[in-house]
Amino acid sequence: MEYVYAALLIHKAGKTIDAATVKKVLEATGVIPDDGRIKALLASLEGVNIDEAIKKAAVVAPTASTAAPTEAKPQKKEEKKSVEEEKKTEEAAAAGLSALFG
Numbered sequence: 370m371e372y373v374y375a376a377l378l379i380h381k382a383g384k385t386i387d388a389a390t391v392k393k394v395l396e397a398t399g400v401i402p403d404d405g406r407i408k409a410l411l412a413s414l415e416g417v418n419i420d421e422a423i424k425k426a427a428v429v430a431p432t433a434s435t436a437a438p439t440e441a442k443p444q445k446k447e448e449k450k451s452v453e454e455e456k457k458t459e460e461a462a463a464a465g466l467s468a469l470f471g
Contacts, residue, residue, distance in 0.1 A: 371400050380419045384399045433443070 375394040379386045388407050395402040 372406055376410060
């Protein structure tokens with residue numbers, strides 16, 4: 370995701386999105402750049418009008434005011450389920466680790 374953010378930042382600054390610039394931005398943020406990922410990013414952005422893509426994404430994404438209101442009780446039940454699922458996942462992971470160490 371940081372590669373996409375770097376490209377958006379470079380675009381917003383009005384600079385050309387190229388490998389060297391993406392690499393500099395990533396290094397400035399403390400990310401170790403991967404040349405393969407940079408090449409893939411540049412290839413996927415080839416021929417893309419970033420401004421148009423952002424406008425389309427803004428139209429498609431729902432806003433908080435248009436989202437359907439949710440009830441408080443179902444959310445609590447979902448939260449309880451997710452906590453229980455997390456405990457089960459943690460237990461399974463611990464069991465798997467114990468198998469590694471005998």
